[in-house]
Amino acid sequence: MRIVRKGLIGIFVLVMASFLCGAASAAEPIKVGVVLPLTGSMAKFGEIERRSFEMALEEINAKGGVKGRKIELVFEDDTGKPDVGRSAVEKLISRDKVPVVTGGYSSAVVAAAAPVAHQLKVPFVICTGAADDVTEKGYEYVFRINPTASEYPEATKSFLKGVAKVKTAVILYENTQFGQSSSKAFEEDCKELGIQVLMKEGYSAGAIDFKPLLTNVKAKNPDLIYMVSYVLDASLLIRQAKELDINPKLFVGGAAGFTLPEFQMSAGPAAEYVFSATLWTPNLRDKDYPGAKKYFDNFRARYKSDTEYHGAEAYASMYVVADALKRTKSFTPKDVRDALAATNMKTAFGPVKFISYGKKTQQNKLPTYLVQWQDGKLETVWPKDVATKKALYPTPKWSARK
Amino acid sequence: MKKRLYPLILLAVLAGFPLVVEDNYYQHLMILFLMWVVIGSAWNMIAGYTGQVSFGDAAFFGSGAYAAGLLAHHLHVSAWWGMAIGGLAALAVGFPFGWICFRLRGAYFALATLALNEVLRHGTTIAESFTRGMLGIMIMPTFVSKVPYYYIALGMAVVSVLSVRLLIRSKPGYYFVSIREDQDAAESLGIDTHFYKMLSLAFAAFWTGMAGSLYMNYMGFIDPHVVFSLHDISIMAILVGIVGGVGTVYGPTVGAFIMVAVQEMFRSGFFGLFKFLAETTGSESVRALADVLTKGHVLGFGLLVVLVILVLPNGIVGDWDKIKKKVFRIHSPA
Incomplete structure (x- = not known):
């Protein structure tokens, strides 16, 4: 038991030492x-x-x-x-x-x-x-x-106004502060654009199966699916949308997970054509x-x-x-x-x-951008003056893809 | 006689603490510690003394926090009013729950408490228009200084520990223990076990709810995942109880101190000790070790708990005599 005793003293000394060295400030x-x-x-x-x-x-x-x-x-x-x-x-x-x-x-x-x-x-x-x-x-x-979160979809909004004039939308979001506030902001944008929101539903971040949720989405058959998700959920959502053969005119991610390289790696070819709002891309003008x-x-x-x-x-x-x-x-x-x-x-x-x-x-107030996965690369597609590629719209049906 | 002095000495030290240590950071840790004393004591009453293990303390904690938060958010009154109703709100949740679920025993009851917490967590997340969901409730803390919070927390901790002491030395307290030891035997002796289990739960719910409304006032921010957290509240309450000593009056106090200290120690890499060592020795291996330790703090935390359960199954207070004998070689004159 002597070892235990020594050990205890040792721990005590360590703790005291750590207090002391924390107090000594660098010059x-x-x-x-x-x-x-x-x-x-x-x-x-x-x-x-x-x-x-x-x-x-x-x-x-x-x-x-x-x-x-x-x-x-x-x-x-x-x-x-x-x-x-x-x-x-x-x-x-x-x-x-x-x-x-x-x-x-x-x-x-x-x-x-x-x-x-x-x-x-x-x-x-x-x-x-x-x-x-x-x-x-x-x-x-x-x-x-x-x-702020409510400003993330700005570019998406102008894209929907200028190019993809859809009628109906479904909004899926993770139940986090970020998910809730961005989905709410997008819902308001939809109202402004005259897009009917058929369904707006939150899910627990880190879910392992989205099929029950997506089956509902498929029944609604929306033109647009807007998702606010982090990377694992994002790729799972897209993969399962493919499995269930859900074919909206466009999939849009509300920043967060959809712009990460891991999203593309994990979703594979299913990531193609997926849009996402983003705040930044490396291809922005140097000015x-x-x-x-x-x-x-x-x-x-x-x-x-x-x-x-x-x-x-x-x-x-x-x-x-x-x-x-x-x-x-x-x-x-x-x-x-x-x-x-x-x-x-x-x-x-x-x-x-x-x-x-x-x-x-x-x-700080900044413009936002819309990006799209094309040939495994994240391309800026909107606003037009900074676009690296033209937006591919509408998204082809899963069955029509290679 | 000497034994009775220890709590008084401890109280004197705690009362003088913020006057001596003016560092915000340590005061913050002490407030957390005192809050956990309250929650741990409450959990100890229902689980430690009455034997009804609860995995759902967060349900009461969150109810108290949300009672204070919603009051401030909707009626624009000070969240301190929430302190008055926080405990009662938790009671209001606990009462019907206990009424229904105390028909269940052992693990089944524990599972029901788990479910209660999940129901409340999802409920507050979904009821956005009323609770603001995951946007959470944010209030401006009343005091800049931590000292008022400290004394409020200290007051709550002292009263909660005292009330545990009083209660377990009274008749209901003995009934609680008899229910823990053998519910059927207690029943056959004419104890209304359902009633006394409810009483114990009411006690636990009330104090946990009070701690919840203190949290709202002190932290100034809550959301469903924070206050209805299984891992950060319910499990932590159990750990505080187990490490300190289940079914002992001062166990949760010791447990709370150790758990808060250990959590912070692992999180901050032993208060920067390893980083300091790495810098002074310039050794890469120490640096790597520091990195691993800080990154693996959750794991380290878990290992420590496993160790305590293995070596000191009755917790530190429960096994105090054993510790005295084996580590300090002091033999009690028993």
């Missing part, structure tokens, strides 16, 4: 806090974003950092849960004493963490969490780079999106996997934060906040400027 580099889901069900996206943050960080530090000092990122895992995310942000602010926090992937985590930043008066630059009301509360210290293509190529060269709009958001967030740190009078959270509020720059994710409109404050 030189400027710390920037990043909350991301590095484990748990959203880890896939957390990983893409972490890598993008690190890429941007290296580029910035290689060019001399800010004001002669290097930036250091302090990553905290929010595990995709709001309470954990909240404690992570609290830890960053009160223990690591970071003057600015960024990251924020899940909408629920962002919604729980934003009031903390607001109350502790440390700026929080949200890169992804899209729930509308986060920037509708008038939080002075909360900024958001990506558009507004400087470095978009370069970021995409560098990411692929370095990590041997593709990146997509989430990564671009993270990459751009790092630049926005660094830009504010360059312009700030001092490194107090208050001054950094003021510098952020004055942001007006162009990034790989597009022009960034935090403005107020409608109920929203300190929200």
Whole structure:
């Protein structure tokens, strides 16, 4: 039993040591806090974003950092849960004493963490969490780079107005904050366009069989199927739609899972012709999106996997934060906040400027795009002026495909 | 006599804690700990003392949280009013449920509690127009400082532990234990087992609901997946009970402290210890180990629980004498 005793003492010492080394603060580099889901069900996206943050960080530090000092990122895992995310942000602010926090992937985590930043008066630059009301509360210290969930279908809307004039639609969405708010926004868009919504139904994310749901969809025989799903659900939905021979004029994904390379890998040929809303593609014009293509190529060269709009958001967030740190009078959270509020720059994710409109404050406004899988590649098809390929519409029947 | 002093010393330490430690982060962890003391004690009453294992604590937790949240959202009153009705709302859920499902015993009852939670989770998700579904309910927390929350949580924890103590030393408490040991024998002695099981459930539901409304007020954000979570609430409540000691008054308190601390330790890579070691030694293997440990925190958490169940089947408080004997070599003068 002596071993057990020694072991206990050892653990005690370890724990104490960890407390102590946490207290010793680093001297030189400027710390920037990043909350991301590095484990748990959203880890896939957390990983893409972490890598993008690190890429941007290296580029910035290689060019001399800010004001002669290097930036250091302090990553905290929010595990995709709001309470954990909240404690992570609290830890960053009160223990690591970071003057600015960024990251924020899940909408629920962002919604729980934003009031903390607001109350502790440390700026929080949200890169992804899209729930509308986060920037509708008038939080002075909360900024958001990506558009809100309700704005994701903008390009889809104009495509439906200009090209695919459909009459009926079915909306399927995962029961998450993101799924619910984007599907609601699309339902309203449909009303505006005079499209009749035959069915709007949520499902639990990570379902293993969509056939009962899809059988209902088939009976309704809609012109358009709009789906808000993450990658596994997205590919399963499409594969099972093929099995059940459901033939709408177009399948549209509401961003999220439909733009990932994994979607195409897992759905295989069934991914062909599927449209998706997206916020970013690597082929956007350099005038507004400087470095978009370069970021995409560098990411692929370095990590041997593709990146997509989430990564671009993270990459751009790092630049926005660094830009504010360059312009700030001092490194107090208050001054950094003021510098952020004055942001007006162009990034790989597009022009960034935090403005107020409608109920929203300190929200960046960006156009959205429509992409389509063609020959295994994700091509931008709408709006026309940035299109890389012409949209293939209507979608051929499953039986008519090769 | 000395034994009776321990809880008082602990209480004094807890009462002084936020005055000494002003770090927000530790205060936050302590608030979580106190909240889990309440939930763990409640679970312990129904499962530990009465022997009706519940997998559905989240149902009561969520009811309390939603009572507070919906009140604030629809009537625009402070969510603190929810504290008054949170426990009652959970009671309102627990009462009809217990009435019907206490006809079931053992594992069948446990399964029914599981179902109750699922019903509520799906219900709140689907009833978008009333509950906002997955958009969740977001309120602005009243206080910037954590100290008020801390003392409210502390008050709740103290009252809940005291009420457990009082209740189990009263007649109903003995009835609870007799039901746990042998329901048929208890019945044959003239104990109205259905009534006393209901009473125990009411106690558990009330306190769990109270913890839920505290959560709403403190966190400022809830959605169905957060508060009706099987994994994060129901299972965590069971773990708090098991690790601390099932059927002991102070077990859940110890269990809550350990579980909250361990969860945070694994999540933050032992408070950055391994990262620090990796940086100072510059060794790649330490860095890799740190990476694995942080990434595998859920696994580590699970292994720890398995270990506790294997080595200390009665929990830390329940097996305290064993620990004293084997680890500290102190023999009780029994």
